[in-house]
Amino acid sequence: MATTAENGSRSNGKESTNGKEHDNGTESATTTTTAHTETSTKSDVGVKNDATVKEETKQKQVGRHGKLGEKTILHSIGLMEYILESSVYPREHEQLRELRLETGKHPRNLMLSPADEGRFLQVLLKLMNAKNTMEIGVYTGYSLLATALAIPDDGKIIAMDINRDCLNVGWPSIEKAGVADKIDFREGPAMDTLDVLLGEGEKYHNHFDFIFVDADKNNYINYHPKLLQLVRVGGVIAYDNTLWNGTVALTEEEMVELQLPKYVRHYQPYILELNKFLAADSRIDISLVSIGDGVTLCRRLL
Numbered sequence: 001m002a003t004t005a006e007n008g009s010r011s012n013g014k015e016s017t018n019g020k021e022h023d024n025g026t027e028s029a030t031t032t033t034t035a036h037t038e039t040s041t042k043s044d045v046g047v048k049n050d051a052t053v054k055e056e057t058k059q060k061q062v063g064r065h066g067k068l069g070e071k072t073i074l075h076s077i078g079l080m081e082y083i084l085e086s087s088v089y090p091r092e093h094e095q096l097r098e099l100r101l102e103t104g105k106h107p108r109n110l111m112l113s114p115a116d117e118g119r120f121l122q123v124l125l126k127l128m129n130a131k132n133t134m135e136i137g138v139y140t141g142y143s144l145l146a147t148a149l150a151i152p153d154d155g156k157i158i159a160m161d162i163n164r165d166c167l168n169v170g171w172p173s174i175e176k177a178g179v180a181d182k183i184d185f186r187e188g189p190a191m192d193t194l195d196v197l198l199g200e201g202e203k204y205h206n207h208f209d210f211i212f213v214d215a216d217k218n219n220y221i222n223y224h225p226k227l228l229q230l231v232r233v234g235g236v237i238a239y240d241n242t243l244w245n246g247t248v249a250l251t252e253e254e255m256v257e258l259q260l261p262k263y264v265r266h267y268q269p270y271i272l273e274l275n276k277f278l279a280a281d282s283r284i285d286i287s288l289v290s291i292g293d294g295v296t297l298c299r300r301l302l
């Protein structure tokens, strides 16, 4: 852990070189740590007033579902925009961009996976040489198309969603990108579809290289034992939204104080339970990656 003196000197170094708040993640995080250290000292001597408490609580609510493409747990929207504009949008496939912009017109566009997460998943899939994948929660198909573009020509994705209506928004882009043949879409509740796959003898056991879970947050923990049978040893299950708008670091009272939407407060305990469960599950290796709304990678060990 960095000492106050270390924080101070790094912070000073930053100001003297560029004078900006958020030039990179490390600097931004360091600045925040310093601020928190100072506030807790004040609190100890009873100086903290209501306004300070409110401001601290706001700062803790780091997650946001803001403008399209800005779903991020980063403190700084400027930093988010820098990441998108410098390294994500220049590499975004033409049809992915088209699908993302088309989704922007859809009334439920807050569900869209952020572009930096799509990019991250594509690089991960390529690193793994993933060929057989699964996706739970398709919506208009952003992460689905990202996956389809990243796997080889003979790769396959079993994609599940409770209904196909939203996918119709993105399907023309998927067809135009020439990857529709890789997709086997299964309509209906994912739990039922998983049981169908598990019921087909050994066909899908240990079959998938990669599984992306982005639907039905209260059921992640119930999907887990089924997914562990379907993913191969060494394969990865990725659970999306595991920082849940940053609320994993908030108490119920803080969420009420911040007037967070009811659905956000409703799902927070399920995500907390999942995170605790995954951390204790010795069958997997895990990493909670702070991209988008948080994505936990679980590599099957046995």
Ligand SMILES: C[S@@+](CC[C@H](N)C(=O)[O-])C[C@H]1O[C@@H](n2cnc3c(N)ncnc32)[C@H](O)[C@@H]1O
Pocket: 111, 112, 113, 136, 137, 138, 139, 140, 141, 142, 143, 144, 160, 161, 162, 163, 166, 188, 189, 190, 191, 214, 215, 216
């Ligand atoms: C957050 S969105 C998925 C976003 C998508 N991965 C993307 O890249 O934009 C969640 C989707 O899960 C679907 N869904 C909700 N409950 C479900 C369930 N029980 N089984 C399957 N899909 C479900 C919803 O219809 C919705 O399309």
